[in-house]
Amino acid sequence: MxxxxxxxxxxxxxxxxxxxxxxxxxxxxVHLDVAEGGITCVVGPNGAGKSTLMAAISGLLRPRxxxxxxxxxxxxxxxxxxxxxxxxxxxxxxxxxFRDMTVTENIELGGYTLADRATRARRxxxxxxxxxQIAGWARQxxxxxxGGQQRLVEFARALMLEPRxxxxxxxxxxxxxxxxxxxxxxxxxxxxxGTTILLVEQNARAGLRLSSHGVVMExxxxxxxxxxREVLENPEIGALYLGGAV
Amino acid sequence: MMGTVTRQRxxxxxxxxxxxxxxxxxxxxxxxxxxxxxGVYALxxxxxxxxxxxxxxxxxxxxxxxxxxxxxxxxxxxxxxRDWHVSGVAVFGLLPLGAAVGAAIAVPFGLVAxxxxxxxxxxxxxxxxxxxxxxxxxxSSFTGGSVGVSAPFLPWTATTFNERFYYIALACAVxxxxxxxxxxxxxxxxxxxxxxxxxxxxxxxGVHAMRVKLAAFAxxxxxxxxxxxxxxxxxxxxxxxxxxDPLFDLSVVLMAFFGGVGTISGPVLGALIIxxxxxxxxxxxxxxxxxxxxxxxxxxxxxxFMPRGIIPTAGEWITRLRTRGRPAVPAAAAAAAxxxxxxxxxxxxx
Numbered sequence: 372m373x374x375x376x377x378x379x380x381x382x383x384x385x386x387x388x389x390x391x392x393x394x395x396x397x398x399x400x401v402h403l404d405v406a407e408g409g410i411t412c413v414v415g416p417n418g419a420g421k422s423t424l425m426a427a428i429s430g431l432l433r434p435r436x437x438x439x440x441x442x443x444x445x446x447x448x449x450x451x452x453x454x455x456x457x458x459x460x461x462x463x464x465x466x467x468x469f470r471d472m473t474v475t476e477n478i479e480l481g482g483y484t485l486a487d488r489a490t491r492a493r494r495x496x497x498x499x500x501x502x503x504q505i506a507g508w509a510r511q512x513x514x515x516x517x518g519g520q521q522r523l524v525e526f527a528r529a530l531m532l533e534p535r536x537x538x539x540x541x542x543x544x545x546x547x548x549x550x551x552x553x554x555x556x557x558x559x560x561x562x563x564x565g566t567t568i569l570l571v572e573q574n575a576r577a578g579l580r581l582s583s584h585g586v587v588m589e590x591x592x593x594x595x596x597x598x599x600r601e602v603l604e605n606p607e608i609g610a611l612y613l614g615g616a617v
Numbered sequence: 618m619m620g621t622v623t624r625q626r627x628x629x630x631x632x633x634x635x636x637x638x639x640x641x642x643x644x645x646x647x648x649x650x651x652x653x654x655x656g657v658y659a660l661x662x663x664x665x666x667x668x669x670x671x672x673x674x675x676x677x678x679x680x681x682x683x684x685x686x687x688x689x690x691x692x693x694x695x696x697x698x699r700d701w702h703v704s705g706v707a708v709f710g711l712l713p714l715g716a717a718v719g720a721a722i723a724v725p726f727g728l729v730a731x732x733x734x735x736x737x738x739x740x741x742x743x744x745x746x747x748x749x750x751x752x753x754x755x756x757s758s759f760t761g762g763s764v765g766v767s768a769p770f771l772p773w774t775a776t777t778f779n780e781r782f783y784y785i786a787l788a789c790a791v792x793x794x795x796x797x798x799x800x801x802x803x804x805x806x807x808x809x810x811x812x813x814x815x816x817x818x819x820x821x822x823g824v825h826a827m828r829v830k831l832a833a834f835a836x837x838x839x840x841x842x843x844x845x846x847x848x849x850x851x852x853x854x855x856x857x858x859x860x861x862d863p864l865f866d867l868s869v870v871l872m873a874f875f876g877g878v879g880t881i882s883g884p885v886l887g888a889l890i891i892x893x894x895x896x897x898x899x900x901x902x903x904x905x906x907x908x909x910x911x912x913x914x915x916x917x918x919x920x921x922f923m924p925r926g927i928i929p930t931a932g933e934w935i936t937r938l939r940t941r942g943r944p945a946v947p948a949a950a951a952a953a954a955x956x957x958x959x960x961x962x963x964x965x966x967x
Contacts, residue, residue: 455823467821469814482810483804484823528822575795 372525379406379583381565383428383536388437388447390427392488393593397423399591405536406584410558410568412599414575415588421571422464424588425540428569429461430454441536456484460536462525464544470514474505474524477513481531491531498527501564502557519550523557530561539569539570543577555581640787644780648748655893657851660786662888664844665865666872667793667881671800672837673870674879676830677813678731681866682742683841685749689722689847690715690842695766696759704769704893709785710863712846719842720835727834729829734816750861765856768849782851789844790885796840798881800833809833813879868895871916877926886927893914 381404388401397420405411414420418549426432428439430451439446445452451461468477478498482491488564499506505527508516513524539558543551555577562568572578579585582608585602587595595608644653665687673680679785697703698778702710731740753760760766773781800806808829811819820826849855870892876882891912898908
């Protein structure tokens, strides 16, 4: 596995990104590359700015300074809808399905911006190919699914746009350990199907093990980056963020 | 499983055919004008409540200002007939004007009101309603003030008058129900329901929330304006308190809640039950407030005992009866289903 930005072409390049809420800055000059075709996992203690980074990339938070380049296009200052159209899909931390709609309707809404019916149908079929288990719940209301199942449907919905970059913000949050395996398995499935993923994960060990690249954030800056294994095995990082040597 | 679905579809088609037959033959069987009057009003409300439901029921934005469009449609048809000297059955040609006026009012109304949500939206719709009622009173050179506007004379006998209006109202109701069913199944309807469930999430998926809400609001207003025109021609006159009647809004909302907000058949059922009941109470009891008191009591009863309305509650009861005694199918079992089965089902879904 190569280090970030060394071999695989970066699909996203963040340079000197400054962003925050109210008067304060949460991100204080972030530099980061997300390699195409890989999984880049961002870890760090609470308050490091991981979720803020996701919000800034997806347009939910307007950066104060810096650039977020997606294949030559600067995302900074664009609306969430414009960023979505450019192929960046954000799966937020909290469950985001429409509870009173069926699973199929939820997934259909993922392809809302696709005008062509045939394309939507083709994408839907492709999504069910990646997650065949979802077909069993297709007609159930999303609100009746378990937390892990809802996560899979959220992933499926995100895939409807064939994203160039998929942002997953703490997908393991609130899930039982047994379910976590399925969720991480699903992330691997999506990546194997060709989706580039930027993952923010509290469960740092599991996240880094899954990822080709790892990034450690601290106080709104990137403290360390490297391959997932390098970051996982770094003794200093292990002691600081992963609860001791790995 | 397929057998059950086919049986359900056949039963639904049969029920629909029976209902359609009953609706078409109603004025032939009950030809008394007093009875057909009930039918005309009930069908006018079926249309108005279904139109309200297409916007409020699907989007979750509860409007208490539908009377704005109803009254404006009535006044538009009346004023146009008066000023353009339209007489006889040609006056029905003005009904699209009622729809156009309703939609034209809905656009600026919606651009302001749809920026806010929930209670604030409701309050704004009520405020706009009173503005229109006051305008109807005060722009007397245009609206006739408290005297109102009268409809041109239609050369029909008492029996044929009601019968023809019955079929006109039935046509409006059928078209509106078809529109509502179409919207419910369309991408447009999906977007509206996404807005109802969580507007911010819908925006996050790229839904143009304002555009979608405004389109639904204008569609609902157009149909309400048109049926307001029908109501005006049937009643032959409109005054500010009857055209812009707060009870109209309350009745529409109650009928929709009673039958089941957000469903297709709920508003229809609600209107078919409540409007004739209201007319009957008003005609039977000389104290005009009895029907309003009972309407209020019914509203409370619905909120307390059937907050989701008749249709959704009945659906739950039927499902409960059908599944009684059967073991619950755990969702995890579906999750663990073999992948091949999943793939087969995926084809159906796509």
